Amino acid sequence: MARVVVVGAGLGGLAAAARLAALGHAVTVVEQGPRAGGKLGWFSRDGHSFDTGPSLVTLPQVYRDLFTATGGRLEDALDLVRLDPAVGYRFADGTRLTVPGRPDAVPAALDDALGAGAGRQWSALMDRAAAMWRISEDPFLRTPLAGAATLARLARRPRDVATVAPWQSLRGLGRRYLAHPHLRTLLDRYATYSGSDPRRAPAVLATVPYAEQAFGSWYVRGGLHRLGLAVLDRAVAHGAVLRTGSPVRRVLVENGRAAGVELADGERLRADVVVSGVDATALHTDLLPGEPRTRGVRRALGRTTPSLSGFVLLLALRGRTPGLDHHTVLFPDDYDAEFDAVFGTGRYAGRPGPVPDPTVYVSAPDDPALVPDDDSESWFVLVNAPRHDPAAGMDWDAPGLAAGYADRVLEVMARRGLDVRGRLRRREIRTPADLARDTGSVGGSIYGTSSNGSRAAFLRPANASPVPGLFLVGGSAHPGGGLPLVGLSAEIVAGLVGPA
Numbered sequence: 001m002a003r004v005v006v007v008g009a010g011l012g013g014l015a016a017a018a019r020l021a022a023l024g025h026a027v028t029v030v031e032q033g034p035r036a037g038g039k040l041g042w043f044s045r046d047g048h049s050f051d052t053g054p055s056l057v058t059l060p061q062v063y064r065d066l067f068t069a070t071g072g073r074l075e076d077a078l079d080l081v082r083l084d085p086a087v088g089y090r091f092a093d094g095t096r097l098t099v100p101g102r103p104d105a106v107p108a109a110l111d112d113a114l115g116a117g118a119g120r121q122w123s124a125l126m127d128r129a130a131a132m133w134r135i136s137e138d139p140f141l142r143t144p145l146a147g148a149a150t151l152a153r154l155a156r157r158p159r160d161v162a163t164v165a166p167w168q169s170l171r172g173l174g175r176r177y178l179a180h181p182h183l184r185t186l187l188d189r190y191a192t193y194s195g196s197d198p199r200r201a202p203a204v205l206a207t208v209p210y211a212e213q214a215f216g217s218w219y220v221r222g223g224l225h226r227l228g229l230a231v232l233d234r235a236v237a238h239g240a241v242l243r244t245g246s247p248v249r250r251v252l253v254e255n256g257r258a259a260g261v262e263l264a265d266g267e268r269l270r271a272d273v274v275v276s277g278v279d280a281t282a283l284h285t286d287l288l289p290g291e292p293r294t295r296g297v298r299r300a301l302g303r304t305t306p307s308l309s310g311f312v313l314l315l316a317l318r319g320r321t322p323g324l325d326h327h328t329v330l331f332p333d334d335y336d337a338e339f340d341a342v343f344g345t346g347r348y349a350g351r352p353g354p355v356p357d358p359t360v361y362v363s364a365p366d367d368p369a370l371v372p373d374d375d376s377e378s379w380f381v382l383v384n385a386p387r388h389d390p391a392a393g394m395d396w397d398a399p400g401l402a403a404g405y406a407d408r409v410l411e412v413m414a415r416r417g418l419d420v421r422g423r424l425r426r427r428e429i430r431t432p433a434d435l436a437r438d439t440g441s442v443g444g445s446i447y448g449t450s451s452n453g454s455r456a457a458f459l460r461p462a463n464a465s466p467v468p469g470l471f472l473v474g475g476s477a478h479p480g481g482g483l484p485l486v487g488l489s490a491e492i493v494a495g496l497v498g499p500a
């Protein structure tokens with residue numbers, strides 16, 4: 001039995017803790033904040049409640065596997081609902097598209113909304129994406145990253161390489177398969193699921209809409225934050241201990257291997273294994289400063305583009321919105337201007353800033369647990385945003401900026417047909433700076449490093465650190481961000497540490 005300290009009680013840390021505790025290790029989870037969950041957060045006031053982070057579960061099988069490995073059934077712990085329709089899209093020219101939650105119904109819905117042939121184009125793309133998924137799921141998503149060896153393994157079969165087309169961008173793939181501009185916009189949006197720019201993210205991200213449609217879009221009744229609590233329960237059931245309000249200031253390295261952690265108040269927790277669930281950039285710059293073995297990791301991180309962040313509004317509304325889908329996306333006229341503003345490229349070169357005319361994502365669960373009465377709604381509104389980086393000129397704490405931008409987002413929504421300004425009981429604003437403070441993710445990046453660039457997936461830190469005894473889980477390590485991948489990182493780490 002090893003003594004394991006897990007740093008950070010985000011979903012990655014919790015999932016690793018549950019799996020390692022179930023394998024017989026003595027696990028302590030240390031969390032800087034007042035409660036577990038990390039980005040999978042929750043806010044409640046005056047009867048209105050909100051998930052403050054994720055609003056969509058994909059690949060729930062990852063968490064079914066975790067429950068099976070830790071002696072339970074996911075469905076006994078959570079009320080998971082497959083959404084149908086999955087999402088409603090509204091385009092700038094007024095076109096509306098409701099995407100069904102069952103893949104076989106998608107082509108007809110596309111034909112209805114966008115004209116005959118749209119469904120066929122999308123299906124051809126999804127066939128290619130299914131092939132990409134089959135090639136990449138086991139050898140990449142479920143396997144530890146091993147630098148050149150991983151590349152060599154993936155490159156062994158030229159046919160597979162041609163299918164994955166590592167040289168092609170997601171935008172390029174869309175151009176090849178999709179003639180309708182709205183379909184291209186739809187595909188582009190999936191780059192943002194990993195915090196990336198479709199013009200620079202690899203074509204293999206087409207597996208994201210494939211997985212979403214093939215395996216469903218899911219909601220957790222009562223709020224997605226319950227997933228974090230359910231995973232925490234699994235860990236505690238196997239004897240893991242959670243210590244909140246305990247920021248780690250240093251990972252201890254002794255005799256060439258991880259030996260525990262030092263908390264901000266000076267207390268030292270000795271361990272045989274340290275699992276870091278904190279932002280990998282923060283780990284390597286703040287908690288392991290100057291560690292010579294991780295120089296290569298720091299260098300690789302320096303060559304990546306951090307993921308985009310998000311500007312969030314939590315809207316407590318009086319009254320109900322007829323015909324509103326659970327998830328709604330309001331697209332702008334010029335999607336590229338959004339990516340340029342967020343990443344400081346093109347016409348915003350070197351000057352990232354809030355997107356003047358952003359895509360607006362609204363999650364409005366029809367769930368009595370989230371509202372004070374049945375004549376109310378609790379909306380989570382998310383807009384892609386540049387990271388908080390005052391040194392580079394993007395300071396989300398600048399006086400008046402957040403409130404002014406919230407007004408702007410509400411005005412954009414009104415222009416696109418969702419005017420709720422007269423129904424507001426309260427609005428709560430969460431900027432990238434708030435996300436950085438609350439979760440320790442540098443600049444408030446949602447997904448660690450982005451997938452911008454064909455080598456991005458291989459520059460993300462591996463789950464086994466070069467420091468023996470130190471492992472990385474969570475959205476900024478391999479295989480990447482988002483609830484399912486974070487769960488897979490925990491599965492990989494549990495496999496690397498092994499049973500007690």
Ligand SMILES: Cc1cc2nc3c(=O)[nH]c(=O)nc-3n(C[C@H](O)[C@H](O)[C@H](O)COP(=O)(O)OP(=O)(O)OC[C@H]3O[C@@H](n4cnc5c(N)ncnc54)[C@H](O)[C@@H]3O)c2cc1C
Pocket residue numbers: 007008009010011012013030031032033036037038039040052053054055056057058246247248249277278279310312382435438439440441446447473474475476481482483484486
């Ligand atoms: C607004 C938003 C919307 C999202 N939407 C979706 C979605 O719809 N679907 C989806 O799949 N994913 C979504 N995501 C992404 C998803 O939330 C993350 O990928 C995932 O929750 C990350 O989990 P994690 O454990 O890697 O990191 P985190 O949740 O960031 O956990 C890290 C934890 O470490 C703690 N910590 C940091 N530093 C220290 C320290 N020094 N000492 C101790 N503790 C420390 C933090 O407080 C935090 O609790 C969204 C994220 C956000 C922010």
